Amino acid sequence: MKPPPFDYHGPVTLGEALDVLAEAGPGGKVLAGGQSLIPLLNMRLAAPAHIVDVNRVPGLDGIEAGPEGVRVGALARHAAVERSPGAAAALPLLRQALRLVAHPVIRNRGTVVGSLVHADPAAEMPAVLALLGGSVRLASRDGEREVPAAEFFTGPMESALRPGELALSAFFPALPPRSGTAFYEVARRHGDYAVAGVAAAVTLDEDLRVAAARVACVSVGPVPVVVDVTSACGPGPAAAAGWEAVAGAVQDRVDPEGDIHATAEYRRHLTGVLAARALRDAALAARGEES
Amino acid sequence: MNETRHHVTLTVNGVVREATVPGRRLLSDCLRHDLGLTGTHVGCEHGVCGACTVLLDGEPVRSCLTFAVTADGHEITTVEGLARDGGLSPVQRAFTERHALQCGFCTPGFLCTVTAFLRDNPVPTEEEALEAVAGNLCRCTGYQNILKAVHRAAELQAEEGR
Numbered sequence: 001m002k003p004p005p006f007d008y009h010g011p012v013t014l015g016e017a018l019d020v021l022a023e024a025g026p027g028g029k030v031l032a033g034g035q036s037l038i039p040l041l042n043m044r045l046a047a048p049a050h051i052v053d054v055n056r057v058p059g060l061d062g063i064e065a066g067p068e069g070v071r072v073g074a075l076a077r078h079a080a081v082e083r084s085p086g087a088a089a090a091l092p093l094l095r096q097a098l099r100l101v102a103h104p105v106i107r108n109r110g111t112v113v114g115s116l117v118h119a120d121p122a123a124e125m126p127a128v129l130a131l132l133g134g135s136v137r138l139a140s141r142d143g144e145r146e147v148p149a150a151e152f153f154t155g156p157m158e159s160a161l162r163p164g165e166l167a168l169s170a171f172f173p174a175l176p177p178r179s180g181t182a183f184y185e186v187a188r189r190h191g192d193y194a195v196a197g198v199a200a201a202v203t204l205d206e207d208l209r210v211a212a213a214r215v216a217c218v219s220v221g222p223v224p225v226v227v228d229v230t231s232a233c234g235p236g237p238a239a240a241a242g243w244e245a246v247a248g249a250v251q252d253r254v255d256p257e258g259d260i261h262a263t264a265e266y267r268r269h270l271t272g273v274l275a276a277r278a279l280r281d282a283a284l285a286a287r288g289e290e291s
Numbered sequence: 292m293n294e295t296r297h298h299v300t301l302t303v304n305g306v307v308r309e310a311t312v313p314g315r316r317l318l319s320d321c322l323r324h325d326l327g328l329t330g331t332h333v334g335c336e337h338g339v340c341g342a343c344t345v346l347l348d349g350e351p352v353r354s355c356l357t358f359a360v361t362a363d364g365h366e367i368t369t370v371e372g373l374a375r376d377g378g379l380s381p382v383q384r385a386f387t388e389r390h391a392l393q394c395g396f397c398t399p400g401f402l403c404t405v406t407a408f409l410r411d412n413p414v415p416t417e418e419e420a421l422e423a424v425a426g427n428l429c430r431c432t433g434y435q436n437i438l439k440a441v442h443r444a445a446e447l448q449a450e451e452g453r
Binding site for chain 1 (some may be wrong): 351
């Protein structure tokens with residue numbers, strides 16, 4: 001249970017970090033919070049030749065919240081984003097999701113951007129980014145690019161990040177007025193990986209009918225599974241929507257696999273139950289009511 | 292293979308300590324083997340059990356999921372640093388009073404976690420206390436006495452006006 005040997009690099013500027021990553025190529029791995037990477041190293045499931053520790057690079061821990069949304073820097077810890085009043089005001093879904101990420105002690109060290117790059121299909125933050133249609137800004141020695149969530153998550157534990165690139169920040173766009181969100185999951189123990197989980201966002205029109213409704217499901221596919229259920233909600237008032245029937249449409253769209261924790265059928269069942277609950281509460285929040 | 296070694300300076304329990312370690316040295320192993328502070332226990336070594344929890348700049352972290360080189364220049368508090376003025380801290384006394392340990396292997400992690408938790412939340416609810424210790428595994432006690440100790444520690448701290 002000790003990490004394999006690697007060359008350690010501790011750059012102190014962004015330019016230096018990108019130079020080291022460029023030279024390391026496919027053998028380079030960025031270390032930020034390390035709460036996913038170091039377990040993989042300890043268990044010898046990963047053996048990168050170079051570890052590029054960006055913890056000393058200044059200016060990467062920003063959390064910028066505004067009416068447009070929230071931009072989170074590469075070194076912003078889960079706990080810092082969870083506690084940020086600005087982030088909570090701009091996008092309540094962030095705090096709803098972050099409280100489900102592992103345990104508080106892990107959140108003190110782990111980073112939001114690191115969770116996105118790790119791209120675990122059981123993780124909460126990729127689902128949030130996918131649900132909101134956010135993006136990740138990647139930097140290399142050759143320049144920067146902004147990759148939308150739909151293109152960023154390419155498979156289980158796989159992202160669009162290329163060798164030599166550093167994920168600088170992620171942008172979580174705010175929702176329109178009269179929107180509400182909720183995130184529910186079922187785990188064997190609080191803080192464990194979710195057996196199933198659903199994030200929901202519902203936006204109402206001026207007559208309080210559903211104008212848009214989406215869910216993102218975790219642990220039921222290779223990447224977060226986003227389902228637009230707006231048409232399934234029907235033209236009536238949101239207060240009278242049949243959320244169980246809408247959730248049935250979500251169940252039909254996921255393709256879970258079974259493992260020692262849960263069968264595929266049980267995951268599908270949970271996804272339906274959690275989708276109905278999350279959509280109902282998101283619609284209540286959109287009307288300004290507590291669930 | 293000859294690994295490059297890095298010089299690190301850590302302020303551990305208020306004392307400046309130095310070590311020369313390979314990049315892959317876990318903070319838990321640095322504390323135990325390089326600095327001889329064996330109060331920090333190592334259980335699962337992949338972040339699940341919480342036995343190795345220490346305070347890094349005051350915040351509880353898993354020392355098995357942190358490299359010693361990353362902690363260079365930072366402050367660490369281990370279980371050895373919790374006692375003050377020659378006596379046990381309120382959290383340590385509460386664990387003793389409420390019989391919150393049996394074999395004691397997990398206890399250093401619980402003490403560090405609970406110390407930071409009560410600093411941030413001096414009057415926790417039952418549910419908050421339960422969630423605070425949910426990331427630390429104890430296979431002896433069944434947690435009931437640990438939860439009692441969390442609340443007792445809160446009382447002791449309040450009585451002592453901190």
